[in-house]
Amino acid sequence: MLRVITKELTPMSDEKTEYTISDLAKEFEITSRSIRHYEDEKLITPTRRGVHRIYSARDRVRLQLILRGKRLGFSLAEIKEIIDLYGVEGEQRQTERLLELINVRRESLKQQLKDIKYLLNEFDVLEEKLTSEHQAK
Amino acid sequence: MLRVITKELTPMSDEKTEYTISDLAKEFEITSRSIRHYEDEKLITPTRRGVHRIYSARDRVRLQLILRGKRLGFSLAEIKEIIDLYGVEGEQRQTERLLELINVRRESLKQQLKDIKYLLNEFDVLEEKLTSEHQAK
DNA sequence: TTCGAAGTTTACGTTTGCGTAAAGGTAAGC
DNA sequence: GCTTACCTTTACGCAAACGTAAACTTCGAA
Structure with a gap:
């Protein structure tokens, strides 16, 4: 209960x-x-x-x-750093550090975006190939 | 040299x-x-x-x-599994296993895609907020 | 042929992110 | 007040993905 x-x-x-x-x-x-x-x-x-x-x-x-x-x-440490900075309002040095971090992340995220789109497409192509081949038997 | x-x-x-x-x-x-x-x-x-x-x-x-x-x-183990299956041509059981893996991955990748888009947007918003606030001083 | 940069194997060390007992404390419902 | 589900701390364990040191070997250039 x-x-x-x-x-x-x-x-x-x-x-x-x-x-x-x-x-x-x-x-x-x-x-x-x-x-x-x-x-x-x-x-x-x-x-x-x-x-x-x-x-x-x-x-x-x-x-x-x-x-x-x-x-x-x-990593948890990275997440902590971002979350911590996230909360700070108005402190100049912190703000600049956060902007810096954001831009690093942004590049990395954009790369991941590419990777994912590439892989999803690969998967589509591969699946089609596999299923048609599968049918052909 | x-x-x-x-x-x-x-x-x-x-x-x-x-x-x-x-x-x-x-x-x-x-x-x-x-x-x-x-x-x-x-x-x-x-x-x-x-x-x-x-x-x-x-x-x-x-x-x-x-x-x-x-x-x-x-993980390296996951990568190995995918790469290995990738190479196999035409074997039925392997093919089905690969399709299975692909579909699991696909869901996870779609989630990541969402996460990334969400975060990139958050970053844009946050950056704007921070820089305007920064200017205001 | 001798030197140095880069390559090799072996193996123990480290960090991250929890898993998994052990050993018990707390509170809701009867 | 007792049961029982759920909570707590403490602490050792462990797999993954390399780092790092030790002790050679190899080979191209001088």
Whole structure:
């Protein structure tokens, strides 16, 4: 039987405001261990209710960012650097560093874009070749 | 002073036909160690002239494939599986397995495509915000 | 033929990103 | 107040992808 989280503070609210670690683990299909690991690496810092971790909507977004970064092949350290800079507002040196990082990333992402388009096309061609050949038997 | 490889066998040929390990290392900006590692993992098998490795144009292409795979976040084992299947012609079971793999990859690649487009857009927005804010000072 | 740059094998070391117990604490529902 | 699902910390383990050092060998140029 499923345990009910914590009674909604805003009873008829549309958007959840709090999540347990396993809520997020299930939603994003990862393990709780991974989420705790991201915390160890200072990528996310949920609040605590006693000893238990409580994740806000903002925390959830951060987790999404982390996973997106991972899918793109960034290391946790790189993701942390970007996310951290992301939050800083108006500090000049930080801003320039972030712009610098963005442009490096942009080049790398554009290359990946090319790679992916190339591969998807290769796959299309190959699949057609294979299936027609398959039919021919 | 740079050492000259082996005298071109086809003197006025347009395309090189042979490469040393450091030729490829330089061209693709990786270490020789990495290339040897790919060989250890059976991803590439250059011929030998005595004890030295000699890479053909085909080997060079394989290396390109490996690096492209890496940029897309595939493991060497995955890259090997794809490359290996790639070469097989006409064998039914292999063909079906390859189609299966392709379709799994395709989904993952499409997700990455989304991620990249999303991020590139985010970067554009963020850069604009940062530079305008920067100007405003 | 001697030198030096580049190549070779062998093998242990390192980082990253979690997996996986172990050993227990907490709270909702009966 | 007891059960039970879920949470916690601590810590060792492990595979992947090379780095790096050691100790040669090879070969083209001088």
